[in-house]
Amino acid sequence: MEKEEKKDITIADVAEALGVSKTTVSRAISGKGRIGKETRKRVMEYIEEHDYKPNAIAKGLAQSKTYNICVVMPRDYEVVDWNFFQRCLFGIQEMAETVGYDILLTMCQMNDISSLERIVANHKVDGVILMRTFLEDAQIEFLQQKNIPFVTTGSTNYEGVIQIDHNHRSACRELTSIILMKNLKRIALIGEDEGYMVTHSRLLGFRDAYEQQGETLDENLLYLSPENRVRVDRTVKEILEQNVDCILCMDDAVTSRVLKVLREQHVRVPQDVRVASFYDSTILENHVPSITSLAFDAKELGKVACRTLLDLVEGLEVKQKTLLPYEVVLKESTK
Secondary structure, rough: OOOOOOOOOOHHHHHEEEEEEEOHHHHHHOOOOOOHHHHHHHHHHHHHHOOOOHHHHHHHHHHHHHHHOEEEEOOOOOHHHHHHHHHHHHHHHHHOOOOOOOOEEEEEEEOOOOHHHHHHHHOOOEEEEEEEEOOOOOHHHHHHHHHEEEEEEEEOOOOOOOOEOOOOOHHHHHHHHHHHHHHOOOOOEEEEEOEEHHHHHHHHHHHHHHHHHHOOHHHHHHEOEEOOOOOOOOHHHHHOOOOEEEEEEHHHHHHHHHHHHHOOOOOOOOOOEEEOOOOOOOOOOOOOOOOEEEEHHHHHHHHHHHHHHHHHHHHOOOOOOOOOOEEEEEEEOOO
16 A cells, blocks of 8 residues: 655644634744743644644745745846856855745846846745846836835945945045055056946046045046947057056956956066956956955855845844945055
């Protein structure tokens, strides 16, 4: 005879067996609401005796929670960006699993948030983490309209948004100031356009440094375009013709491409031109010469963002903006 398959016990089964309401069982499981100690003891003993463990779904029903959080990545990220997103995701996952939460990962574009809209409409998550923010951000506007708890791993100018970010403006101001104090006045800056909030923050820091040092910024040396990642060859050649002292790159991906072009042009770093990056990663760690850069802990960013979101979901008071520290790493490329 085949062994009878064991049936999963539901909240309704427990309620019927003990002659109590499903609400009473839910309160016993969640530990919330008014319920007598003796009644709770009976429920928990029955659950233990019948090998029923309140899983995330059962607890979710009891507390009107899904025990899922949505993490939204940008659909247009490049392979070189994956190192940052991966480490940030590791931090989110590490924090989420300690409190029994799971991660639902989706992707959105600047003007297409249909996947996020579908997840929210289907009530699949308790909160959302946005991993990239924009100056005009449809994700934020939608989540605010739907009153969904969410945090951003990045800054934004939208009011009332809970933000977890590294202090990019301060970091870029400090690194640029150090370069200027080395008497390297003509600095070319290469990066993407200001549609991304992180680019906007880094540019502000760059401008701050010139103002604080009393130096005049040559606007012709700012190369901010969404095409720069694919047309670095032409941009670098144009920059070299202007006799710059240093090429400062918005991120590690641009820096890597700049260094490749310089090698092909037989331009020596740092003898002929200095190079520095506003973001460090494993892409740059083995380069010779070593590259001056800004170091940020992406995993810690993810952990703090997740912890903050979970506090927000629980109705706890959280800081509107948390800025995490950074490190300026001076190396051979700016000597």
